[in-house]
Amino acid sequence: MPRIVLNGERTTLPEGATAADAVRASGADGEARGVAVALDGEVVPRGEWRSTPLTDGGVVEVLTAVQGG
Amino acid sequence: MTLSELELERYSRQLLMDEWGGQAQDRLRSARAIVVGVGALGSPVCTYLVAAGVGQVGVVDGDVVELSNLHRQPLHLTPDLGAPKADAAAAKLGLLNPEVVVEPYPATLDAANAEAIVMGADVVVDCTDSFESRYLVNDACCAQGVALVEAGVVAFEGLVLSIRPGESACYRCAFPVAPPVEGRRSCREAGVLGAMAGIVGSVQALEALKLISGVGRPLLDRILQVDGHDMSQTLVRTGRRPDCPACAPE
Numbered sequence: 001m002p003r004i005v006l007n008g009e010r011t012t013l014p015e016g017a018t019a020a021d022a023v024r025a026s027g028a029d030g031e032a033r034g035v036a037v038a039l040d041g042e043v044v045p046r047g048e049w050r051s052t053p054l055t056d057g058g059v060v061e062v063l064t065a066v067q068g069g
Numbered sequence: 070m071t072l073s074e075l076e077l078e079r080y081s082r083q084l085l086m087d088e089w090g091g092q093a094q095d096r097l098r099s100a101r102a103i104v105v106g107v108g109a110l111g112s113p114v115c116t117y118l119v120a121a122g123v124g125q126v127g128v129v130d131g132d133v134v135e136l137s138n139l140h141r142q143p144l145h146l147t148p149d150l151g152a153p154k155a156d157a158a159a160a161k162l163g164l165l166n167p168e169v170v171v172e173p174y175p176a177t178l179d180a181a182n183a184e185a186i187v188m189g190a191d192v193v194v195d196c197t198d199s200f201e202s203r204y205l206v207n208d209a210c211c212a213q214g215v216a217l218v219e220a221g222v223v224a225f226e227g228l229v230l231s232i233r234p235g236e237s238a239c240y241r242c243a244f245p246v247a248p249p250v251e252g253r254r255s256c257r258e259a260g261v262l263g264a265m266a267g268i269v270g271s272v273q274a275l276e277a278l279k280l281i282s283g284v285g286r287p288l289l290d291r292i293l294q295v296d297g298h299d300m301s302q303t304l305v306r307t308g309r310r311p312d313c314p315a316c317a318p319e
Binding site: 008031033034035036038041042043045046061063064065066067068069 | 106108109110111195196197198199200203220221222223226227228243244245246247248249253254255256259261266292294301303304305306307308310
């Protein structure tokens, strides 16, 4: 089971978890609209979320666009 | 171009910087910036661009000053209540630095006028307050090949991304799909502290000055997220999407 850092918090995700699972675990909405996810500082294109596996020590940041100005 | 004695004195503290010289200052003076939205982000952006000596600054906003704006929009003062924001801002910016030209455009950016508004600018700074307008500004800048600084702020969160269309990721590359309407938080619903908007707007102004002058390394292909609650910052690398409807080649 990959032990990762998700938005600054240590967490463990189920075996085989991908970037898509990390987005879900971060609390983003079901379709994760308006969200970008970075693994070890590099944004993962949306089309690759499900095929990007997480491994121990991975640092995942889920960024949410904000509209205020 | 040579700087006048008054300009040399006015800009002396930035001209003193090792990385900033007459050439950078000349580039600012010959530049045209468009600031879309003179609210919480637009207040610091306009102030710092005009103060630094950007030669032409266009200020676009179709709203009037309201009492609930004043805690976070320090370019507007209590006597401005009810006045068009573009005019109220331009009047003060002209007093701040009479060496530059400030053009007020009391109009709301929409699909029909977006490209005309950004056309001919050296940099556009998006200080609007909705995803719809952000995508409009982004798409117009991509179509016109104009550099852009995107940012948003709400509550304690801020996000900034600089864009050179055709060279670095655009706003649509970074966020291809807008958040669902029901999940969106704006300053109107979720609130914001003026000081937090000041941080994000100042980052935006700095990015615009870097893009114009060629000094420093702008946030191209990088997204900065700032959390004012604990002062943590996240900087991630991103890239262009080959199928981006806004910036991918035909």
